[in-house]
Structures are given as C-alpha cells and as structure tokens.
Amino acid sequence: MPKLTKVEKKFFVDDGNNRGPMTMLRVRFHPRDSKLVASCADRRIAWFDLTAEADQEVKGRGKCVVGELVCPHEIGWVRGLDVHPEGKQLATGGSDRTLRVWAWKDGRPGEQPSHQVEAHGGWVEGVAYAPDGRLIATAGFDGLVKVWDSADLKLLQTLEGHKRYVDDVAWSSDGKWLISGGEDGQVIVRDTQSWQTLRTIEFGGANNQSGQIPKHSGVHRLAISRDDRWLGVAGGEQLSVFDLQSGEIVASERDRMQVAFHPKADVLAGGESEAKFWSFEADKLTPPEKDKNGKPKSPQGIPGKPFASVKRGEWSLGLQFSADGKQVALGNAAGIVELYDVG
Amino acid sequence: MNSGNCSETSIDGLSMNIHADDTVCPKYEHSLSRRALLQGAAAGGVAFGGFGRLFGADSAAVARQNGKRVILVFMSGGPSQFETWDPKPGQPTGGPHISIPTALPGIHIDEYMPNLARLADRMITVRSMTSSNGDHDQGGYVAQTAYNPSALVAPAPHWLSICAHEKPSANPGLPSYVMLGKDNFGSLHVPGAGFLGAKYQALQCPGDGSGPQDLPQSSEETIAAFQRREALRKSFSRPFAEGRDSRLVQSHDGAFDQVGRLLRSADLFDISDESPADFDRYGDSRLGRDCILARKLVEEGVPFVRIQHQSGLAWDKHRRAFQSQRWITNEFDTAMGALIDDLIDRGLWKDTLLVLMGEFGRTPQIQGQGQPGRNHWTKCWSLSFGGCGLQEGLVIGSTNDNGTELKDRPVTIHDLFCTFYKTLDIDPHKELEFENRPIPFVEDKLGTPMEEVF
Numbered sequence: 135m136p137k138l139t140k141v142e143k144k145f146f147v148d149d150g151n152n153r154g155p156m157t158m159l160r161v162r163f164h165p166r167d168s169k170l171v172a173s174c175a176d177r178r179i180a181w182f183d184l185t186a187e188a189d190q191e192v193k194g195r196g197k198c199v200v201g202e203l204v205c206p207h208e209i210g211w212v213r214g215l216d217v218h219p220e221g222k223q224l225a226t227g228g229s230d231r232t233l234r235v236w237a238w239k240d241g242r243p244g245e246q247p248s249h250q251v252e253a254h255g256g257w258v259e260g261v262a263y264a265p266d267g268r269l270i271a272t273a274g275f276d277g278l279v280k281v282w283d284s285a286d287l288k289l290l291q292t293l294e295g296h297k298r299y300v301d302d303v304a305w306s307s308d309g310k311w312l313i314s315g316g317e318d319g320q321v322i323v324r325d326t327q328s329w330q331t332l333r334t335i336e337f338g339g340a341n342n343q344s345g346q347i348p349k350h351s352g353v354h355r356l357a358i359s360r361d362d363r364w365l366g367v368a369g370g371e372q373l374s375v376f377d378l379q380s381g382e383i384v385a386s387e388r389d390r391m392q393v394a395f396h397p398k399a400d401v402l403a404g405g406e407s408e409a410k411f412w413s414f415e416a417d418k419l420t421p422p423e424k425d426k427n428g429k430p431k432s433p434q435g436i437p438g439k440p441f442a443s444v445k446r447g448e449w450s451l452g453l454q455f456s457a458d459g460k461q462v463a464l465g466n467a468a469g470i471v472e473l474y475d476v477g
Numbered sequence: 478m479n480s481g482n483c484s485e486t487s488i489d490g491l492s493m494n495i496h497a498d499d500t501v502c503p504k505y506e507h508s509l510s511r512r513a514l515l516q517g518a519a520a521g522g523v524a525f526g527g528f529g530r531l532f533g534a535d536s537a538a539v540a541r542q543n544g545k546r547v548i549l550v551f552m553s554g555g556p557s558q559f560e561t562w563d564p565k566p567g568q569p570t571g572g573p574h575i576s577i578p579t580a581l582p583g584i585h586i587d588e589y590m591p592n593l594a595r596l597a598d599r600m601i602t603v604r605s606m607t608s609s610n611g612d613h614d615q616g617g618y619v620a621q622t623a624y625n626p627s628a629l630v631a632p633a634p635h636w637l638s639i640c641a642h643e644k645p646s647a648n649p650g651l652p653s654y655v656m657l658g659k660d661n662f663g664s665l666h667v668p669g670a671g672f673l674g675a676k677y678q679a680l681q682c683p684g685d686g687s688g689p690q691d692l693p694q695s696s697e698e699t700i701a702a703f704q705r706r707e708a709l710r711k712s713f714s715r716p717f718a719e720g721r722d723s724r725l726v727q728s729h730d731g732a733f734d735q736v737g738r739l740l741r742s743a744d745l746f747d748i749s750d751e752s753p754a755d756f757d758r759y760g761d762s763r764l765g766r767d768c769i770l771a772r773k774l775v776e777e778g779v780p781f782v783r784i785q786h787q788s789g790l791a792w793d794k795h796r797r798a799f800q801s802q803r804w805i806t807n808e809f810d811t812a813m814g815a816l817i818d819d820l821i822d823r824g825l826w827k828d829t830l831l832v833l834m835g836e837f838g839r840t841p842q843i844q845g846q847g848q849p850g851r852n853h854w855t856k857c858w859s860l861s862f863g864g865c866g867l868q869e870g871l872v873i874g875s876t877n878d879n880g881t882e883l884k885d886r887p888v889t890i891h892d893l894f895c896t897f898y899k900t901l902d903i904d905p906h907k908e909l910e911f912e913n914r915p916i917p918f919v920e921d922k923l924g925t926p927m928e929e930v931f
Contacts, residue, residue, distance in 0.1 A: 149569060151569035151570075152842070153569045153570050153841065153842050153843055153844070153879075154842045154843035154844030154848065154849065155844065155848055157843075157848040157849045175572075175573075175843060175848070175849045177567065208567055209566035209567040209571065209575050210566060210571075210573050210574070210575045211572070211573035211799075213573065229573040229574065229575060230566075230575055231575075257573070275803070299803075342762070342804060342808075343800075343801040343803075343804035343805065344787055344789075344791060344804075344805075345787065345788075345789045345791050346554060346789050346790045346791055346793050346794075346795075347795075347796060347797060347801075348801050348804075350797075350800065351804070448796065448848075449796060449797055449848055449849070467848040467849070468848075
C-alpha cells in the first residue's frame with residue numbers, strides 16, 4: 135500500500151501588492167530539474183526551486199520557500215500550463231487569448247517567450263504537450279481545440295465539437311489519442327492521425343452557472359492512466375473513471391474538480407478541498423451492471439483502497455505527480471503549493 | 478397583510494398604518510374578498526402585491542399622460558465593476574477578465590459584454606458611483622428607494638412605485654408597474670410600495686417570461702364567468718359596504734374592475750407568439766424571456782417594469798468568481814443587447830429609460846470569502862443607463878489605475894435618483910404626506926441631477 139508523507143516545507147508566492155492570494159490553478163513538475171511551476175491568480179506563473187531552503191518567514195504561513203513570478207503575459211491570468219516532456223520549454227495559455235512558449239534554460243524559463251500566438255477567441259484554458267513534445271494542444275473558451283507545432287506555434291489543426299467552453303485537453307501516452315473536456319459536459323476522444331472524433335463521452339454535470347455559487351459546469355480536468363486504459367474526468371460534483379477504449383463509465387466518486395493518475399502505479403488522486411488518493415484495482419474497473427430493464431445501474435465507487443486524504447481548503451486546485459511518481463504537488467487557494475512524498 | 482380595509486399593512490416586514498379603519502370585520506364578510514386577495518398575493522409574491530397594483534391604475538384616468546417609460550434591470554448581489562463597466566486588465570486587481578473596445582473611442586468594457594460594447598455610444602456609463610451601505614438587503618433598499626433603512630420615518634417606496642404614483646399608465650386597463658421575477662433574498666432587497674400603499678405595489682410576475690400567476694386565459698367564457706361571479710360578489714358585499722369608508726370600498730371594488738379589464742387584455746403577458754428569432758437573439762435564459770415580455774409591456778403602454786436578473790444574489794461573486802462570472806455576464810449582455818436594439822428599432826428608445834444596476838460593487842482585492850473572488854465594495858462602482866432622450870455615449874467619472882479609489886466626479890445614489898426623476902419629469906424633491914409628515918422622494922432632499930446627461 136503506498137504511503138503519503140508531507141514534505142515539511144511550503145512553497146509560497148505573492149506579488150506584494152496586497153490584493154489577495156495567488157490562488158493556485160495548475161501545478162507542473164519539471165521532468166529533469168528540481169523545479170515546479172504553477173499557474174495562479176496572476177498574469178504570470180509561479181516558479182519554485184524545490185531544493186531551496188524554507189528560510190523566509192511569511193505572515194500567517196510560517197517559513198516558506200518563496201517563489202518567483204515568471205513568464206509574464208501583459209494582461210489577464212495564465213490559465214493553462216504545461217512543461218515539455220523533456221523539459222526543453224514550457225507553454226502558457228492565458229485569458230488574454232494567447233499561447234506562449236518559453237525556452238527552458240539554466241533551470242528556469244526565459245524572460246521573453248520564444249514564440250506566441252493569438253490562439254483562441256477566448257481564454258486559453260488548457261495546454262498540453264504531446265508525449266513526443268512536438269505538438270501542443272490547447273483548449274479554448276471559444277469551444278475549440280487547436281493543435282500547434284511546438285517549435286514555431288504554427289497552427290496545425292482546429293477541432294470543433296464542443297458546444298461551450300473547453301476546459302482541458304490531454305494526450306494518451308502513445309500520442310494516438312487527444313482528449314478534450316468541456317463545460318458542455320462532454321468528453322471528445324479524437325484520433326491524432328485523422329483528427330476525427332472516435333467517440334464522445336457524456337460526462338454530464340453541465341449547468342448554466344446560475345446563482346451565487348454555481349457548481350462548475352461540465353468537465354474541469356482530465357487525466358489518463360499510465361497504460362492508456364482509463365480516463366479520469368473531474369467536474370463540479372463528480373470524479374468519474376471511463377474505459378478509454380469503450381467510453382463506458384467504470385467508477386465514480388463524489389469528489390470534484392481535480393484528477394490525476396500516478397505515472398508508475400495504479401494510483402488515482404482527485405478532489406478539490408480534500409485531495410483523496412486511491413490505490414485502485416484495475417481488474418475491478420468494470421461498467422455497472424444492468425437492471426432487469428437493461429438500464430445501467432449507478433457506477434461503483436473506485437475499487438480499491440483509499441490510502442490518503444489531504445484537506446487543503448476550498449477552491450484548492452493544482453494536483454500532479456512527478457514524472458518518477460515519487461512526489462505529488464498540491465496547490466491551494468492561499469497561494470501555496472505543498473509537496474508530498476509518495477512511498 | 479393589507480386586506481384593503483383592515484388597518485395594518487406590512488411592506489417588506491415593516492408594519493404601518495395606512496387606512497384609518499377602526500372597524501373589526503367578521504371573517505365571513507371577507508370570504509370572497511379574501512380569496513381574491515390571496516390570489517393577488519400569490520400573483521404578487523408579496524402580500525396584496527398583484528391586485529394592489531390594480532387599485533393604482535384606477536387613478537390613471539385622471540393622470541396626466543407622460544409617455545415616458547422605465548425598464549430597470551436589477552443585478553442583485555452587487556456586480557463587479559472590474560468584470561463589467563470598469564475593467565482594469567493588467568493591474569494586480571484586474572482579475573483574469575480582459576477588456577474589449579467599445580463604440581466609444583478609448584473606452585473598454587468587459588470582454589463578455591460585446592453587445593453592450595457595441596451599443597456603448599447609446600448608453601451612459603457611470604464609473605464613479607459611491608455609496609456607503611455594503612449590506613445586500615440594506616444596499617438593495619437604498620439603491621431602489623433612495624432611502625437608507627435606518628433613516629426611515631416611513632417605509633420608503635420603490636422608486637418605480639413613486640413613478641407609478643406620479644405617472645400612472647394612461648390606459649386604465651393596464652398596470653402601471655410590473656415586476657418580472659424577484660430575488661429571493663431578504664425582506665428589504667426588493668422594496669415594495671412603502672408608505673404609498675398597496676395601490677402602487679408592482680404587479681408581480683414570476684419571471685421567465687411568464688405573466689401573473691392565476692390569471693386565467695382570456696376568452697369569452699372566462700369573461701362571462703367573471704362577470705357572473707362579480708354580480709354575486711357585489712350582491713354579497715352590499716351589506717359589508719354599509720357604514721364603511723366609501724373610498725376604501727370603491728378601492729376594493731376597483732381591484733375587481735381591474736381584473737375584469739386585465740382579463741380582456743390577458744394576452745398582454747403572452748409572449749408565445751413572439752418571433753422564434755427573438756428568443757434566439759435575447760438568449761435562452763429567464764432574463765432573455767423577461768426582456769421580451771418587458772419589451773411587449775412597454776410597447777403596449779405599461780410605463781414601469783422592473784426585471785430581476787436571476788435570483789439568489791447571482792452577481793454576488795465572493796468565491797469561484799471569475800469562471801461563473803463569464804456565464805452571467807454573457808447572459809446579461811445577450812439579453813441587454815437585444816433589448817436595446819429593439820427599443821431603438823421600434824421607436825421606443827427616446828421615451829424609455831433603461832437602467833442596468835445592482836446595489837453596489839466589489840472589492841479591488843481578489844480575496845473573497847473563498848478565493849478567488851471579490852467582496853462587497855461601495856467606495857467606487859459602476860452602472861449604466863440610457864435612452865429617454867438623454868445624452869448618448871457618455872462615460873461619467875473614473876477610478877484610479879487599480880480601481881481602489883475614485884478619481885473624479887463622484888455620483889451618489891441620491892444624485893442618481895435625482896437624475897432619474899428629472900429624466901421622467903418628476904420633481905425629485907417633491908414631498909408626499911404620510912401621517913401628516915412631509916416625505917420627500919429622495920431622502921432629506923439630498924442629491925442633484927447629473928446635469929451632463931441632459
């Protein structure tokens with residue numbers, strides 16, 4: 135059974151403008167360097183040196199490693215973020231509609247983007263490098279998914295299909311599938327040779343965002359298991375696992391907003407205010423039985439044992455395992471990222 | 478509840494005496510009336526709301542026809558000025574939303590308001606509203622009555638109730654003031670007719686483009702049935718009326734007369750025959766359908782309409798603000814764009830005052846009750862209005878770079894109401910008597926009209 139052990143130092147970032155915390159949105163480990171980047175409530179991203187000493191006292195948060203704000207967009211917030219699989223560059227997508235790539239040199243991104251494009255007719259929310267690093271997929275609030283050459287940001291594909299904003303994109307580990315999830319509650323699986331839709335998965339949870347504190351509409355985050363068998367989808371009220379080959383739902387939990395698979399083991403993590411970790415039994419991930427009328431029963435919970443849970447406060451976003459699977463990073467709303475060793 | 482004859486009424490939780498009637502009425506004498514009144518209450522959503530307004534239209538026959546109209550779209554919860562009319566992209570306080578250019582050179586508004594950006598040269602945008610009450614209930618009350626609840630000597634009427642009092646519909650068969658939807662928050666947030674009494678209460682519709690509840694479909698059979706019931710009611714009411722204040726009895730009977738007239742024009746509230754293209758243009762939303770109904774109402778001669786944009790303080794974005802903000806702003810912009818277009822195209826714009834506002838604004842700090850979000854902020858906030866022959870394409874006042882301070886031309890709630898009343902040819906500092914006390918329309922006769930808009 136895996137074990138989660140908290141790394142006793144916090145990573146914090148602030149801009150000194152006393153205008154509220156840098157609420158974390160996404161976190162990404164660098165695959166080679168001991169560095170971590172995070173998109174947060176700012177036009178820049180946070181950059182952290184994971185080897186630095188937590189030697190700065192931060193009011194109300196104790197001793198922290200204080201990060202730097204890098205990769206500036208001029209306006210808006212950085213919403214989508216990904217690091218090249220070999221760590222050569224990172225890509226940021228902003229509410230300013232631009233996609234930018236930043237060369238990675240000497241352990242940090244360059245001061246200026248090496249390329250940038252006006253990517254979408256709305257916020258660029260999801261950014262994901264293909265496994266070979268040659269392509270970048272973006273999800274836009276214009277309802278489109280686009281595919282770019284990561285070397286020069288030449289637009290290669292514009293993919294329609296979602297009815298509303300698209301929030302996330304993910305590639306299968308062999309690069310054959312590109313998956314997108316939108317606030318319309320749909321997940322679209324596409325073949326990356328033909329760029330045709332292979333299947334559309336109805337995740338649900340779409341709503342019109344009425345009222346004071348609506349649940350997130352439809353899909354918020356996507357994750358694919360190490361063997362490309364399972365697709366994790368997190369929305370405003372639900373975290374579900376689908377068989378990627380068939381599109382059938384195989385498990386579901388009442389956790390929300392975040393989902394990530396471990397890169398080396400059958401471990402799944404998810405949840406916003408409380409991040410939960412399951413060691414799942416893959417052979418028991420099966421579609422729900424059907425009732426006497428042939429209608430599928432409610433899906434089971436994630437089979438296997440939850441082995442850890444981390445309470446991190448409301449609207450705590452950002453959840454990723456390191457490439458070697460030995461650590462997991464959890465962002466939170468107070469402008470902090472915490473690390474846990476996965477043993 | 479005000480039963481029309483009993484002495485006490487309750488407007489937004491404030492009890493007061495309106496009619497001096499010391500007669501205690503046996504319940505059976507009220508049986509028919511009570512049923513009607515309960516129906517009226519159901520239609521109005523507040524005690525005596527629906528039929529109460531019908532009394533008000535009685536005075537239309539003697540009222541001077543003005544021809545000016547108001548559509549108030551109330552954005553309950555306190556819309557963020559940063560995510561509507563006063564964006565600060567690139568500033569630490571700016572948030573993720575970016576801005577887009579408008580029809581006014583150099584003026585940008587939120588990216589999710591493309592229609593209002595297109596129509597900015599027809600509207601007046603105030604970026605320097607300043608107030609002091611950051612409570613939803615009280616702030617909503619102030620922003621719709623020009624009275625702070627703590628300063629009341631009499632329950633203040635909604636400003637559209639005052640308008641209905643001063644400029645009732647010229648057509649006695651029509652209500653003067655109709656409210657489409659209502660926020661379910663608090664007792665003060667959607668003020669009633671206050672000391673003016675039930676006569677000037679809005680005719681309440683439930684929203685989503687629907688007319689008053691319990692109003693039967695208009696038909697010859699319905700009208701005939703109503704007339705039969707009326708004859709019966711009058712025969713029963715005769716002994717009830719004897720010895721009572723004739724004005725009250727007439728007022729009471731007037732409600733039933735109005736119901737009869739409404740029955741003959743029940744299609745006033747029916748938008749089912751409106752063009753499908755219109756439903757597309759206004760957006761698939763309760764607000765869109767209410768705006769179509771509002772358009773129809775003012776076109777038919779109803780002078781004052783209040784539209785509630787969503788219920789439950791939907792603009793109150795303390796937490797998880799910026800993603801859901803896109804949806805509500807987009808919904809709002811779609812409906813407003815279509816409404817303004819139609820008011821212009823149908824020749825209604827020059828006589829219709831369109832007001833788009835909430836009760837206050839939101840903090841520059843992005844630190845809500847749960848991040849990311851913005852808390853309540855009264856120091857400097859924004860709203861927009863236009864039409865009715867006012868200047869077009871004005872942007873009044875400004876805030877500093879971060880939006881933390883007013884930079885120039887502060888506009889108070891009292892200034893705003895003085896402006897609205899002046900637009901409608903109503904003296905903003907006129908007084909009405911309540912319990913032998915003079916009560917001005919605007920608290921303490923504060924404020925001055927914003928002369929630059931005229």
